[in-house]
Amino acid sequence: MNTVVEQVRIREGGLPGSASAARADARARELPRGLGNAVPIFIERASGAILRDIDGNQFIDFASGIAVTSVGASHPRVVRAVQEQAALFTHTCFLVTEYDGYLGVAQRLNRLTPGDHAKKTALFSTGAEAVENAVKIARAHTGRAAVVVLDHAFHGRTLLAGTMTAKYKPYRGAGPAATDIHRAPAPYPYRWPGGAENAAEQSFARLTEMVETQIGAENVAAIVVEPVQGEGGVIVQPPGYLSAIRDYCTRHGIVMIADEIQAGLARTGAMFAVEHDGVIPDLITTAKALAAGLPLAAVTGRAEIMDAIAPGGLGGTYAGNPIACAAAIAALDVIVEEGLVDRARRIEELTRSALADAIAAPHVGEFRGRGAMLALEIVHPGGTRPDAETAAAIVARCHERGLLVLLSGTFGNVIRLLPPLVIDDDLLLEGMGILAEEVRRADELATA
Ligand SMILES: *Cc1c(COP(=O)(O)O)cnc(C)c1O
Numbered sequence: 001m002n003t004v005v006e007q008v009r010i011r012e013g014g015l016p017g018s019a020s021a022a023r024a025d026a027r028a029r030e031l032p033r034g035l036g037n038a039v040p041i042f043i044e045r046a047s048g049a050i051l052r053d054i055d056g057n058q059f060i061d062f063a064s065g066i067a068v069t070s071v072g073a074s075h076p077r078v079v080r081a082v083q084e085q086a087a088l089f090t091h092t093c094f095l096v097t098e099y100d101g102y103l104g105v106a107q108r109l110n111r112l113t114p115g116d117h118a119k120k121t122a123l124f125s126t127g128a129e130a131v132e133n134a135v136k137i138a139r140a141h142t143g144r145a146a147v148v149v150l151d152h153a154f155h156g157r158t159l160l161a162g163t164m165t166a167k168y169k170p171y172r173g174a175g176p177a178a179t180d181i182h183r184a185p186a187p188y189p190y191r192w193p194g195g196a197e198n199a200a201e202q203s204f205a206r207l208t209e210m211v212e213t214q215i216g217a218e219n220v221a222a223i224v225v226e227p228v229q230g231e232g233g234v235i236v237q238p239p240g241y242l243s244a245i246r247d248y249c250t251r252h253g254i255v256m257i258a259d260e261i262q263a264g265l266a267r268t269g270a271m272f273a274v275e276h277d278g279v280i281p282d283l284i285t286t287a288k289a290l291a292a293g294l295p296l297a298a299v300t301g302r303a304e305i306m307d308a309i310a311p312g313g314l315g316g317t318y319a320g321n322p323i324a325c326a327a328a329i330a331a332l333d334v335i336v337e338e339g340l341v342d343r344a345r346r347i348e349e350l351t352r353s354a355l356a357d358a359i360a361a362p363h364v365g366e367f368r369g370r371g372a373m374l375a376l377e378i379v380h381p382g383g384t385r386p387d388a389e390t391a392a393a394i395v396a397r398c399h400e401r402g403l404l405v406l407l408s409g410t411f412g413n414v415i416r417l418l419p420p421l422v423i424d425d426d427l428l429l430e431g432m433g434i435l436a437e438e439v440r441r442a443d444e445l446a447t448a
Contacts, residue, residue: 005047007427010058011402016040017055038406039399046073049423051404060431062419063404067230067262070289070340072422077330078292085326094320101325108332109300112271115280120306122299123320127261127287128156130297133314134283135160137299138222138255141308146215148223150186152232152410155224155259164224166232167410184210189238190366190377191384200241208248217252227273230262233409234375234416236368242279255305256281265289266335266421269345269371276370292331296324340421344371347419347428354432358439363390363446374417376439381446386411390442397438403431
């Protein structure tokens with residue numbers, strides 16, 4: 001069977017098509033409604049930057065399964081690595097008997113992450129699990145409990161990671177939250193009351209004031225920051241902000257944790273997004289793009305901090321699964337050998353010029369992001385009031401035309417663009433053309 005999908009968009013008939021629509025009842029009956037869904041289509045196969053659904057529609061993928069398939073869907077090297085490893089062995093549990101794939105991923109991450117100090121890596125299965133373990137390691141290392149997180153942060157949906165996530169709805173449930181999580185104001189330059197140019201300095205001052213008046217710096221184990229806040233709305237931390245956090249952590253013996261689960265591994269046009277600011281965190285969490293779709297996550301950081309947990313305290317039954325490790329080694333090698341860091345920068349250039357008119361449209365409050373992690377913030381014309389309704393309408397029209405884009409943002413009004421880094425120029429520009437038309441159409445409808 002030829003499983004490769006030609007890199008062309010195909011859209012016919014209604015959305016969802018009849019085959020996907022026929023599954024809607026079963027989905028509603030069999031699955032809880034808490035499982036959200038951006039587009040009600042069922043996928044048959046995918047390659048590169050195209051997803052093909054069971055009705056034969058082919059979508060240009062500007063979602064990458066939420067920044068996961070950076071090397072493209074089913075990259076041949078990833079597929080081969082997975083097939084070969086599955087045939088050899090699928091699982092031993094690394095805590096029982098060991099294998100080279102785990103070491104190979106750790107070696108790569110220890111070298112690729114910024115800083116030439118001694119580093120160690122522990123593997124997990126999900127992003128939330130990596131975040132939880134980074135906090136656990138920081139608390140063990142410092143003997144302190146308090147953790148500072150930011151407004152607009154997203155760190156996952158488990159109890160601790162969900163408590164660390166800013167947005168209450170839909171991410172947190174009823175009942176007690178995890179304790180000793182403290183939320184500080186985050187810059188969000190576009191919306192900072194004192195103006196974008198003052199966002200870094202003023203928000204950092206509010207953070208340190210909060211720490212010193214409400215917690216005590218000597219009680220803080222970690223400050224956790226996404227260098228580009230993904231779910232929060234693709235908010236790039238302004239110049240000087242990450243280095244201010246870095247200096248403050250160093251001064252007070254606080255562990256700086258960079259959550260690079262979405263922004264890391266070439267997505268922003270640097271291997272890690274902190275590199276844009278020349279900042280070296282103590283711990284870095286990775287996941288999403290790490291194993292190109294297989295469940296794998298990691299905490300990488302200073303060897304002496306990583307060693308704070310006693311033997312047996314880290315890991316998990318599936319953590320660092322051998323098939324996921326094989327996929328990660330292939331994906332990391334593709335990222336390096338195919339020059340995907342540079343490719344992400346090129347995607348930003350092409351997108352900026354393709355969207356130049358759309359960016360100037362009255363509904364677009366801001367175009368922002370880095371590399372291939374880009375976004376349009378949709379607002380009511382003439383001000384900054386979020387317009388989630390128009391953003392949703394634009395996204396729905398894009399889906400209708402065969403372009404997958406995602407909504408994000410604290411106010412649900414940010415159209416997020418996360419194409420696979422291997423997307424070819426023509427397909428990228430075709431997708432951006434559709435988006436630009438739909439942004440303009442929304443403006444025409446609003447002014448009509
Ligand atoms: C997606 C994400 C997580 C959570 O990862 P899961 O694998 O969904 O648990 C954590 N942090 C950031 C920045 C993310 O984007």
